[in-house]
Amino acid sequence: MxxxxxxxxxxxxxxxxxxxxxxxxxxxxxxxxxxxxxxxxYIRSNISSGNPLPKIIILDINLPIMNGxxxxxxxxxxxxxxxxPIIVFTSSDLISDISYCYKLGAKLxxxxxxxxxxxxxxxxxxQEVCLT
Amino acid sequence: xxxxxxxxxxxxxxxxxALEDISNECSNLITTxxxxxxxxxxxxxxxxxxxxxxxxxxxSKPNNQxxxxxxxxxxxxxIDIFNNKLNFKIDSDVTFASWPSIRSMKRKQIIxxxxxxxxxxxxxxxxxxxxxxxxxxxxxxxPIIINNEAVGAVTKYFIxxxxxxxxxxxxxxxxxxxxxxxxxxxxxIELANNREQELREANNILKxxxxxxxxxxxxxSHDLREPLRTIESFISIIQEKCKLKLSDxxxxxxxxxxKATHRMRKLIEDLTNLSRxxxxxxxxxxxxxxxxxxxxxxxxTAFIEKKNAEISIDNHFPLVIGHKEKFLxxxxxxITNGIKFNKSKRPVIKITNIPEVENDKICVCIEDNGIGIExxxxxxxxxxxxxxxxxxxxxxxxxxxxxxxxxxxKYNCKIWLNSSPNSGSRFYVTLPKAE
Numbered sequence: 001m002x003x004x005x006x007x008x009x010x011x012x013x014x015x016x017x018x019x020x021x022x023x024x025x026x027x028x029x030x031x032x033x034x035x036x037x038x039x040x041x042y043i044r045s046n047i048s049s050g051n052p053l054p055k056i057i058i059l060d061i062n063l064p065i066m067n068g069x070x071x072x073x074x075x076x077x078x079x080x081x082x083x084x085p086i087i088v089f090t091s092s093d094l095i096s097d098i099s100y101c102y103k104l105g106a107k108l109x110x111x112x113x114x115x116x117x118x119x120x121x122x123x124x125x126x127q128e129v130c131l132t
Numbered sequence: 133x134x135x136x137x138x139x140x141x142x143x144x145x146x147x148x149x150a151l152e153d154i155s156n157e158c159s160n161l162i163t164t165x166x167x168x169x170x171x172x173x174x175x176x177x178x179x180x181x182x183x184x185x186x187x188x189x190x191x192s193k194p195n196n197q198x199x200x201x202x203x204x205x206x207x208x209x210x211i212d213i214f215n216n217k218l219n220f221k222i223d224s225d226v227t228f229a230s231w232p233s234i235r236s237m238k239r240k241q242i243i244x245x246x247x248x249x250x251x252x253x254x255x256x257x258x259x260x261x262x263x264x265x266x267x268x269x270x271x272x273x274x275p276i277i278i279n280n281e282a283v284g285a286v287t288k289y290f291i292x293x294x295x296x297x298x299x300x301x302x303x304x305x306x307x308x309x310x311x312x313x314x315x316x317x318x319x320x321i322e323l324a325n326n327r328e329q330e331l332r333e334a335n336n337i338l339k340x341x342x343x344x345x346x347x348x349x350x351x352x353s354h355d356l357r358e359p360l361r362t363i364e365s366f367i368s369i370i371q372e373k374c375k376l377k378l379s380d381x382x383x384x385x386x387x388x389x390x391k392a393t394h395r396m397r398k399l400i401e402d403l404t405n406l407s408r409x410x411x412x413x414x415x416x417x418x419x420x421x422x423x424x425x426x427x428x429x430x431x432x433t434a435f436i437e438k439k440n441a442e443i444s445i446d447n448h449f450p451l452v453i454g455h456k457e458k459f460l461x462x463x464x465x466x467i468t469n470g471i472k473f474n475k476s477k478r479p480v481i482k483i484t485n486i487p488e489v490e491n492d493k494i495c496v497c498i499e500d501n502g503i504g505i506e507x508x509x510x511x512x513x514x515x516x517x518x519x520x521x522x523x524x525x526x527x528x529x530x531x532x533x534x535x536x537x538x539x540x541x542k543y544n545c546k547i548w549l550n551s552s553p554n555s556g557s558r559f560y561v562t563l564p565k566a567e
Contacts, residue, residue: 012362019369091358114361114397115368 001028005054009034020123036066061090076105085130147303150176158314170202178204183288189233190284230254236273237282245271247293270294274308350407402531409538418566421449428464441471441479450494451566458539465532470500493562504553
């Protein structure tokens with residue numbers, strides 16, 4: 001299904017995402033970037049080299065320097081990236097965060113689960129939302 | 133009546149009036165500025181005894197410096213020069229026991245010198261330079277004594293020898309007494325003001341510390357959830373993958389870890405709730421308690437059915453004002469506790485409106501037929517993570533009532549209870565009444 005860009009600084013969560021994708025037999029390349037700056041430069045290099053952009057972006061909120069909400073704003077403001085579905089996947093459950101992310105154009109706001117089964121369900125949900 | 137008698141009666145009357153004035157003046161003065169008082173009082177005091185000069189000397193603690201507080205008949209700059217340039221201390225070389233003021237202070241006695249030709253009287257150089265000491269013929273000095281300690285003296289100087297009759301001495305003493313009590317009262321006012329200021333400062337510091345503590349709890353409880361989530365997630369993978377490979381004992385160990393993570397999650401959640409209890413209380417709306425109770429009962433449907441509980445609610449509660457989620461949390465906690473800590477076959481919760489407990493508050497009573505609480509533990513239940521039972525008997529972290537209390541405190545509301553073992557509990561809470 002192409003590339004999924006995961007912007008996540010915690011390697012544990014990146015690994016769990018990878019495991020869930022594998023167990024669900026989702027054939028996607030998972031690219032993990034730890035900061036907003038790294039993610040932006042990855043997108044830029046894809047644009048300049050003509051490589052395809054990610055099909056889905058999964059975004060954590062609690063990131064160092066540039067937080068997920070700022071990254072979301074940037075991607076939604078750019079003509080190159082505004083059409084890519086962005087999933088906010090975070091441990092925050094602040095109602096203000098949730099509504100703000102939807103307002104900015106996030107496709108889905110998901111709270112990070114506590115076990116692998118819920119993790120798989122979350123990835124399934126992401127797949128559903130993005131493919132329909 | 134002789135002319136002399138008439139004159140003396142006239143003076144007595146004037147003195148009595150002066151005493152009345154002085155006493156009024158002093159009782160009206162709510163000020164810590166003593167010189168205002170002393171200046172106002174010294175003038176009639178001297179005039180009505182025929183004194184030519186007068187001074188009020190005070191002792192400033194702790195360095196024992198003596199300074200002039202008021203003068204009569206002396207040049208305007210006399211005080212300034214004496215206080216700012218001369219710097220007398222009570223036991224220093226330049227002050228002498230022969231000074232009438234010092235003498236009266238040291239002896240704590242009134243000093244009367246009818247004729248300076250017969251008793252030697254000393255003066256400060258400054259005084260001698262201003263008024264030729266030879267012109268002073270009589271002196272009276274009354275100590276100002278507070279708590280058995282001389283804190284100053286009122287001294288008057290006469291340029292003619294002076295007979296002090298009983299009435300005049302009584303006048304002098306009474307005036308000084310008024311002085312003394314005024315000074316004493318002002319010291320008390322100053323002390324009270326200082327204490328109040330100190331209390332205010334201490335209170336502000338406490339408030340800041342409390343706020344810091346709240347945000348510390350909020351931030352740390354949030355950050356603690358992250359690693360816990362990782363632990364739980366990877367344990368769930370092990371559990372899935374190894375389910376069939378593990379021995380019974382190993383499965384038991386794994387289950388213990390899982391149970392501990394659940395408990396930790398609950399504790400962290402409670403900490404977060406506790407720190408949230410004091411946040412956003414400014415967002416308030418008018419709330420219908422009957423609607424709130426219905427929402428709670430709907431939410432607790434499964435729990436109520438499982439415990440076979442019955443809940444009755446008064447029809448008409450006055451409207452309250454506050455934060456909906458927080459009030460929901462308070463009432464839900466109390467109702468849940470009534471059902472949870474209850475071994476009756478049919479737990480019964482009665483929610484009633486108690487009228488006229490406080491003016492601007494309403495009072496809700498939540499009564500249960502549960503296990504009750506012994507008197508000596510009734511304060512303890514409001515402490516954070518305080519539990520009176522084992523986890524096996526009644527589950528929970530023991531944060532519920534601490535959160536309830538904290539929310540109520542933010543609204544200046546109260547919670548209390550009436551309870552004894554085996555005869556149920558009545559919890560009372562006050563909530564702000566809507567206008």
